Amino acid sequence: MRMSVMRPQTKIILPVALIGLFVFWACGNSGREGPAAEKTILAVIPMGTTHEFWKAIHAGAETAARELGVEIIWKGPLREDDRNEQVQIVETLTNAGVDALVLTPMDDKALIRPVVEAAKLGIPTVIYNTPLDGDHHIAYVGTDNYEGGVLAARLMAKLLGGKGKAILLRVSEGVIGTWNREEGFLATLKKEFPEIRILSDNRYAGTSTESAYQTVENLLARFGDAEAIFSANESSTFGCLRALQDHGLAGKVIHIGFDSSKKLIEALAKGEIKGLVLQDPFRMGYDSVKTAVAHLRGLPYEKTINTGVFLATPENMKEPRIAALLAPDLSILD
Numbered sequence: 001m002r003m004s005v006m007r008p009q010t011k012i013i014l015p016v017a018l019i020g021l022f023v024f025w026a027c028g029n030s031g032r033e034g035p036a037a038e039k040t041i042l043a044v045i046p047m048g049t050t051h052e053f054w055k056a057i058h059a060g061a062e063t064a065a066r067e068l069g070v071e072i073i074w075k076g077p078l079r080e081d082d083r084n085e086q087v088q089i090v091e092t093l094t095n096a097g098v099d100a101l102v103l104t105p106m107d108d109k110a111l112i113r114p115v116v117e118a119a120k121l122g123i124p125t126v127i128y129n130t131p132l133d134g135d136h137h138i139a140y141v142g143t144d145n146y147e148g149g150v151l152a153a154r155l156m157a158k159l160l161g162g163k164g165k166a167i168l169l170r171v172s173e174g175v176i177g178t179w180n181r182e183e184g185f186l187a188t189l190k191k192e193f194p195e196i197r198i199l200s201d202n203r204y205a206g207t208s209t210e211s212a213y214q215t216v217e218n219l220l221a222r223f224g225d226a227e228a229i230f231s232a233n234e235s236s237t238f239g240c241l242r243a244l245q246d247h248g249l250a251g252k253v254i255h256i257g258f259d260s261s262k263k264l265i266e267a268l269a270k271g272e273i274k275g276l277v278l279q280d281p282f283r284m285g286y287d288s289v290k291t292a293v294a295h296l297r298g299l300p301y302e303k304t305i306n307t308g309v310f311l312a313t314p315e316n317m318k319e320p321r322i323a324a325l326l327a328p329d330l331s332i333l334d
Contacts (some may be wrong), residue, residue, distance in 0.1 A: 040070040042292055043093040044102040044285070047129075047175075048080035048207070051234045052261040053281050056328040057129070060285025061102065063332055068293050073098065080207035080235075081172055083110045090114040094123055100292040103137075104129035108176040112136065124295050128288040129281075130177030138295050141288045141305040143279040145177045148309045149184025152230050152256045153193070155275045155311060159254045163195035164227040167219055169212070169240055170204045171233045181232045181258060181277075199223045205236035212239025220247055227254060234259035237276070241267050260312070260326045268326075271314050278310040282328045 044061045046054045058074050065072045073093065077085040086106045091114050094101065101118055103125055105111035115125045116136045128141040156166060168185060171178040182201075189196050200219055205212035212235055220226070220243065229244075231237040237257030241264065244250040250272035257264060258277045267273040284307050294301035312322045 040099045040293065040296060042070060042072045042100045042102055042289060043090075043098040044072045044074050044289065045086065045089055045093070045104070046074075046076040047086070047104055047106050048078075049074075049076045051259075053234050053259050053279070055330055055333065056281035057104075057285035059328060059330045059332050060282035060287075061289045062285075063282075064286045064289035064293075066332075068290065070289070070293055072102075072289065077106070080106065083107050083174075087111065087114055090118070094118045094121060098123065099296055101125040102288045102292050103127055103132075105132045107174045108133050110174075124292065126288050126292045126295075128284050130175055139291045139301060139303050139305070141284055141291060142177070142307060143284075143309050144306055145180035145309075146184035148258065148277045148279070149181040149186075149230075149232070150188045151309065151311045152181070152258070152275065152277050153185045153188035155313070156228050156230060156254060156256050157189065157193040157196060159274055160196060160228055162193055165197050165199050165223070165225055166228040166230070167199050167223060167226050168201040169216065169219070169229055169231040169236050170202070171236050172204060172207055178232045185230050185232075196228075199226055205231065205233075205239060207235060209235050209239040209242070212236040213243050214239075216240045216243035220244075220249070228256070229253060230256045232258050234261055234264070237264060237273070241273060245272065262327075265317070265326050268312060268314055268317055274313065276312045276326070278312050278322070278325045280307045280310075280325060283307045 046057060048054055061072055075089055083106050087110060101123060108131055111132055112134050118125055119136050125137040126139045127137045131140060168182060170182050186201060200223060203215055203219060205215050216239060229240055231240040240255060244253055244255060255273050256275045257273055260276055260278060264273060264276060268276055287305050291301045310325055312326055316322050317326060
């Protein structure tokens with residue numbers, strides 16, 4: 001077990017919150033004796049912490065940690081587009097001496113260097129949710145995001161009757177996970193449903209509900225004849241929903257979204273959203289921590305784990321499996 005102190009060579013200036021975290025951690029460990037002092041500590045780093053998706057990952061990671069007798073530090077950027085902050089968090093936790101990193105990279109290239117540096121120090125990384133270029137991580141746990149886009153395209157085409165006018169609302173540049181969803185959606189429409197015209201496929205919602213709302217406002221002003229919209233993550237789906245509601249178009253314009261939250265479930269039940277492509281974030285967090293611990297303990301593990309992709313509609317949303325994915329049990333975080 002590495003000492004949970006800052007290495008002398010680091011140049012990183014710690015944020016106040018992280019300083020407090022490490023002081024607490026170091027003091028807690030310094031008073032232990034015997035096996036407890038050697039408890040494995042993993043850093044689980046999301047892109048953000050506010051959306052329900054990340055809370056479900058946190059719940060899954062915490063569940064696995066308790067089952068396996070390890071501890072996790074859950075720390076993510078304040079904004080899901082702040083690459084520099086995520087890099088700093090990874091570097092800070094690496095230099096603090098955690099045993100492994102469990103990371104969803106905000107950028108498939110910007111996080112390569114800190115992962116490489118962690119590997120040099122003997123700290124392995126499990127990547128989850130969205131891929132990272134290169135082969136410096138030990139495993140990947142996530143959704144087949146391209147297939148998620150395929151499911152969205154086929155449902156939209158079914159509801160449109162195979163022809164109509166559609167908009168793709170992209171999320172953020174540089175995030176390969178959402179890019180795969182968007183490309184799966186576009187490729188499927190172009191190949192299988194050529195009579196569906198894509199009015200716009202190059203506008204980005206950004207990483208907040210507010211920026212998504214404004215983007216959809218602009219798109220509706222320009223493309224008032226749009227009949228369907230696909231939004232590729234939770235915040236863009238909620239922003240799009242709000243814009244459609246404010247224009248009296250919710251339920252009239254076919255809206256297919258991605259991921260889930262309380263407000264999105266309510267909209268699905270009302271028919272304001274016609275479909276939600278679902279991942280299994282609880283399992284993602286759970287399997288990622290299990291994989292990291294297996295590696296640390298010299299046990300066999302899968303290098304790639306596909307956690308599945310599913311489609312919720314107003315018709316199937318009460319089925320037990322779909323209902324559990326729409327509203328994962330987060331009680332472990334209370």
